[in-house]
Amino acid sequence: MVTIALIAAAVLIAALGVAHSVLGEKYIIGWLLTHDLPRLFGGTSFTAGTIRFAWHLTTVLFVGLAGVLLAIALGAPTSTMLVVIGSTFIVSAVLPIWFTRARHLSWVVLLVAGGLCFWGAVGF
Numbered sequence: 001m002v003t004i005a006l007i008a009a010a011v012l013i014a015a016l017g018v019a020h021s022v023l024g025e026k027y028i029i030g031w032l033l034t035h036d037l038p039r040l041f042g043g044t045s046f047t048a049g050t051i052r053f054a055w056h057l058t059t060v061l062f063v064g065l066a067g068v069l070l071a072i073a074l075g076a077p078t079s080t081m082l083v084v085i086g087s088t089f090i091v092s093a094v095l096p097i098w099f100t101r102a103r104h105l106s107w108v109v110l111l112v113a114g115g116l117c118f119w120g121a122v123g124f
Contacts, residue, residue, distance in 0.1 A: 017062025064088025086117030
């Protein structure tokens, strides 16, 4: 019964993440970016990119947490959970690279953390 509950929780949280990105892009981010934004690094593109990647980071993290819940529900070893977490960090690193052209340096930390999780998975 606990397995079914965890799988249901994983599906719900992943769906919430996807809805967050889709609806947020449609109803919030698009509107927000039509207004005056702070000019950072010489313009508003960095600010707009930061807003976008931070918004969509929520979805990536929700889907990653859903993956961890599924791994727990299926009795996966710790190494599998570390791979899921590491993958989540690496996918998260792509967002600031893409949306800010790597000017927001959070991607460095996310990429290193993801690599360390993979390293930890190999050590188990």
